[in-house]
Amino acid sequence: MKKHFFRYVLLLLVLGSCTKDFEEMNTNPNRPDQLTDPGLLLPDLIRSVANKNLDNSFDRGAIAADQLATSYASNFSNWFRADAQGYFNWSYYNYIRDLNEVIRAAEERGYNNYKGIALVLRAWLFQNLTDLYGPIPFREASAAGVTGVNRPKYAQQQDVYAGLITDLEEAAGLLGSTGEGVTGDILFSGSIDRWKKFNTGLLLRILLRQSNKVDPTTKMTAILNNGTQYPLFQGYSEQAALQYLTDRDENNMPLYHASNSDYGISSRVTASLVSRLNSMNDARLFVFALPASQSGNYTGAVNGTGDWDDPAKYSPPGMLWAPRQYNATLASTTAAQSILLSYSEVQFTLAEAAERGFIPGGSGAAETYYTNGINDQFSYYASRIPSNYTFPTAADIVPGTGYFDQSTVAYTGNQAQKLEKIYLQKWLSLFLVGYEAWTEWRRTGYPAIVAGPVSPGYVPSRVLYPADEQTINADNYREAVQWLGGSDALNTKLWFAK
Structure with missing residues (x-):
């Protein structure tokens, strides 16, 4: 009996050791909840988000904004449900899932900077999604591995915006509150100050976007009165724009490797x-x-x-965005950047806010912000011109002293006329910045965009949900469509634009 007892104890010890070895061998060291550095996920995430932003700017965003034209996508009746994953950013939910894991890993280790970064980038993704579709899967989205929810509920656009404002206010308190360094940050090179400025700019973007529905005065004024918590970009050198590299193809400007037929013939x-x-x-x-x-x-x-x-x-389109097939000598792997949020956009946002009385200063302050935004645009593009260009050179881009004296530019007229000038300059500043120029047009109605003769008779107000949502997530999809007024259609106006 004693002999059997010792054999039993020995067996338990062996099995316990085997179980431990099995668990160690089957633990993925790259899973976010096992990482000691959540920054290991950041380079691919930031690069993928930025590349998608620039690609879709070219393929659909600038077309919807009437800045670029193609013989196909410009007709709008060719905007299909099948385009949701590719052109219309439904695939952003893959990045949101990864950012949810970064947030979880950062919370477990008390890495406030990483959590703050993930909150900002996730808010930018959600803002883009709701501005395209309206109601979207939100708090339950991309979290099935943790929550077990495979059919996430949608949230109405006003609730998405409110949630994003809460997240960005949390991020403002987290960023810089602890001393851990940040690795893998290919957007800002680990500068927490620039992440805070990106956070502020994104918060201002959302507050203005819903300003026809929710008065932003209190929050905007509080932001400007707290420069420590909510610093602002000080120029284009600080803005949220990914700088591409020459070292290998995946780090090049993505349009450089595009087909010449998409650029030299179609666009x-x-x-x-x-x-x-x-x-x-x-x-x-x-x-x-x-x-x-x-x-x-x-x-x-x-x-x-x-x-x-x-x-x-x-x-x-200009040579900054040209593929190598178009002109192998002048096309550049690095000249264009993927702009997520620019200094000039923030200045035009503040100009409108001042002109409409949301922040102090009135028309005087509005003119200063307006002028800052325009001047920075010229400085930015002058800085992007490669040295081998014979025309334009950097000197060709900077305007003469008479630029601001022109009636089409001078900050004069009644309030409506001044706002139209802000809207036009902002629209220009958003050239190839995702879908932002189109979204601003949907909000302001300016500049005027007229549907072409072979279009469905209108310029779209949103995009269509992917077909899979109608079957895989049918109940929640139907509820979202009811919030839209009963029609999942291209010409259905979203809440912020009504």
Whole structure:
């Protein structure tokens, strides 16, 4: 009996050891909850988000904003449910899932800076999603591995915005509150101060976006009165823009590797963009566009007119965004950046806020912000011009002293006229910045965009939910459609724009 007892004890010890070894061998050291450094996830996350932002700016965002045109996507009736994952950012939920894991790992280890960074980047993703679709899966989204919820509930847009404001206010308190360094930050090189400024800019963007529904005065004023908690970008060198590298293909500007047929044949700047820049003698025309190969002039195409008889009649987008196939000598792997949120956008946001009385200073302060935003735009693009360009050079971009004296630019007129000037300059500053120019047009109605003759008769107000949601998440999808007024359609206005 004693002999059997000792054999039993020995067996338990062996099994216990085997179980421990089995658990160790089957523990993935790269799982976020096992990481000692959540920053290991950041480089791929930031790069993927930035690349998607720039790609979709070119393929759909600038088209919806009437800044670029193609013979296909400009017709809007070609915007399908199947485009949700690719062109319309539903795949952002993959990045949100990873950021949820970063937040969980950071909370377990008391890494406030990492949590703050993840909250800011996640808020930017959710803001983009709700501005495209309206009601979206929110608090239950991309968390099935933790919560077991595979069919997440949608939240109405006003509730998404409220939740994002709460998250960004939390991030403002977290960032810089502990001393841990940050690794893997390819956006700001570990600068917590710049993450705080990105956080402030994003908070201001959301507050203004819902300003026709929710008065932002109290929160905006509090932000400007607390520069320590809510610092602002001080120029383009601090803005949220990913700088691409030359070291390997995946770190290059993604459009550099695009097909020339997408750029040199299919994509053109619009007549609307060209005419507005010409009306102000604005040298950004030479950055945003190239001369048409047929005439040598800057000539824009009209959106929504179907196939062009000859694309050579119209100006392609500027060389900063050109693929190597278009011009191997002048195309650059690094000239263009993916802009998530710029200094100039923040300045135009503050200009509108001051003009509308949401923050102190009135028209005087509004003019200062307005002028700051314009000047920084020219300085930014002058800084992006490669040294081997013969035209435009950096000197060609900076405007002369008379630029601000023009009636189309000078900050004069009644309030409505001043706001229109802010809206136009902001629209220009958002060239190839995701879907922001289109979203601002949906909010303000300016500048005017006219649907083309072969379009469905309107410019879209939103995009369609992916088809999978109608089956996999049917009950929650149907509730979201009811919040939209009963129609999951392209011309359904979203809450912020009503």
